[in-house]
Amino acid sequence: IVSVMTLTVLAYERYIRVVHARVIDFSWSWRAITYIWLYSLAWTGAPLLGWNHYTLEIHGLGCSLDWRSKEPNDASFVLFFFLGCLVAPVVIMAYCYGHILYAIRMLRCVEDLQTVQVIKILRYEKKVAKMCFLMITTFFICWMPYAVVSLLMAYGYGHLITPTVAIVPSFFAKSSTAYNPVIYIFMIRKFRRCLLQLFCVRLLKFQRSLKDRPVEESEKPIRPIVMSQKAGDKPKKKVTFSSSSVIFIITNDDTQPIEDGTKHTGTKVNIIQVKPL
Numbered sequence: 001i002v003s004v005m006t007l008t009v010l011a012y013e014r015y016i017r018v019v020h021a022r023v024i025d026f027s028w029s030w031r032a033i034t035y036i037w038l039y040s041l042a043w044t045g046a047p048l049l050g051w052n053h054y055t056l057e058i059h060g061l062g063c064s065l066d067w068r069s070k071e072p073n074d075a076s077f078v079l080f081f082f083l084g085c086l087v088a089p090v091v092i093m094a095y096c097y098g099h100i101l102y103a104i105r106m107l108r109c110v111e112d113l114q115t116v117q118v119i120k121i122l123r124y125e126k127k128v129a130k131m132c133f134l135m136i137t138t139f140f141i142c143w144m145p146y147a148v149v150s151l152l153m154a155y156g157y158g159h160l161i162t163p164t165v166a167i168v169p170s171f172f173a174k175s176s177t178a179y180n181p182v183i184y185i186f187m188i189r190k191f192r193r194c195l196l197q198l199f200c201v202r203l204l205k206f207q208r209s210l211k212d213r214p215v216e217e218s219e220k221p222i223r224p225i226v227m228s229q230k231a232g233d234k235p236k237k238k239v240t241f242s243s244s245s246v247i248f249i250i251t252n253d254d255t256q257p258i259e260d261g262t263k264h265t266g267t268k269v270n271i272i273q274v275k276p277l
Contacts, residue, residue, distance in 0.1 A: 142176035145169035
């Protein structure tokens with residue numbers, strides 16, 4: 001219900017924008033979203049309050065309205081539900097897009113009299129209207145088989161519907177939410193640009209986290225941890241540890257530091273490496 005009412009509001013917004021040239025502000029959008037959810041909660045909450053009720057669908061994998069019930073209370077809810085959540089949105093969207101197509105056709109006739117900026121705006125609005133129309137068409141293609149199956153059960157033809165036949169329209173209807181992002185990617189350049197920017201930022205953050213990650217113990221350079229030096233000319237001894245051996249570096253030079261990869265001229269260095277057992 002939220003999906004179909006959102007598409008209805010989008011069609012009305014395109015109608016106001018293209019036909020009446022009015023700009024929709026931020027507060028109008030938030031009020032529209034609030035009304036959509038309140039309207040949907042009213043219809044989905046009514047069965048919890050006793051006007052129809054929820055039960056398992058024929059395939060047993062999900063809950064829905066009791067389409068088969070012949071009680072006047074349940075049958076009246078099914079009738080008003082289809083009028084309020086299917087027929088009325090379709091009529092509103094058909095009215096809005098009919099006027100949009102008529103307005104675009106009239107504007108095309110006087111396109112030579114418009115400025116370049118106005119022509120660009122009109123083309124953009126036309127493109128957005130096409131995208132919304134494609135979203136609505138995709139939504140109804142996905143949901144119409146489920147609506148037909150539900151109506152057949154509501155009007156006494158449920159014996160024709162098997163669980164295998166009922167489960168395909170149900171899953172096909174739920175897949176409608178996956179198609180809108182694909183439509184956005186193919187029809188909105190700004191959406192594609194923002195999506196690429198988002199992925200690039202995530203990739204850069206991941207690469208930076210790999211670079212800034214501390215080095216593991218096995219990769220740390222060897223450094224002296226024990227040092228002993230005796231007076232006189234006795235050699236100075238440094239002991240270092242690595243993951244695979246113990247290394248003793250013995251030198252007679254008291255002034256030059258011992259570093260890996262550094263050449264010491266005139267200094268005698270004895271290295272003894274002891275492998276662990």
